[in-house]
Amino acid sequence: MAIIPQMSLFTWKEIEILGDLDRLRLVLDYMPDEAFMQSLEKKRGKGRNDYPVRAMWNSILAGIVFQHESIEKLRRELSRNGQLREMCGFEGQVPTSYAYTRFLKSLIRDEEMMDKMFETLVEQLLERLPDFGKRLAIDSKAISSFSKHPNKHENGGWPPGSGCKS
Secondary structure, rough: OOOOOOOOOOOHHHOOOOHHHHHHHHHHHHHOOHHHHHHHHHHHHHOOOOOOOHHHHHHHHHHHHHHOOHHHHHHHHHOOHHHHHHHOOOOOOOHHHHHHHHHHHHHOHHHHHHHHHHHHHHHHEEEEEEEEOOOOOOHHOOOOOOOOOOOOOOOOOOOOOOOOOO
């Protein structure tokens, strides 16, 4: 049987050896979010600034990088990890749950700006990989079907261990 080697689009070896804070630093350094932050700061105006917009945004990104399943888990991490608070831009206390609720609502209202950030990242990727996305292949095992047999996976059809949830 012939074995066809799988080519890897990205190699994670350099990323895997980094610590969590170093991985977060990469995300914060390369996220094209300046226009988005300026927009959110302008909308906040001269209102209360107990928790700066950029610090809140950076902490949301940290929650994603650190794979926190909830805002409360992120808040616990922020309360115990002074380096993380500093990297995010907080001086002192951790934002309240209510502060995160309000901030997430403001993010939802500005969904178009977040879409623009994603489009910018895709454009940057296309500059480096001009053929990116021209051909696509997927493993069909993860696709739900209309078969008569029940889905074996309890987590929305994602393969076990993939870390993906529906």
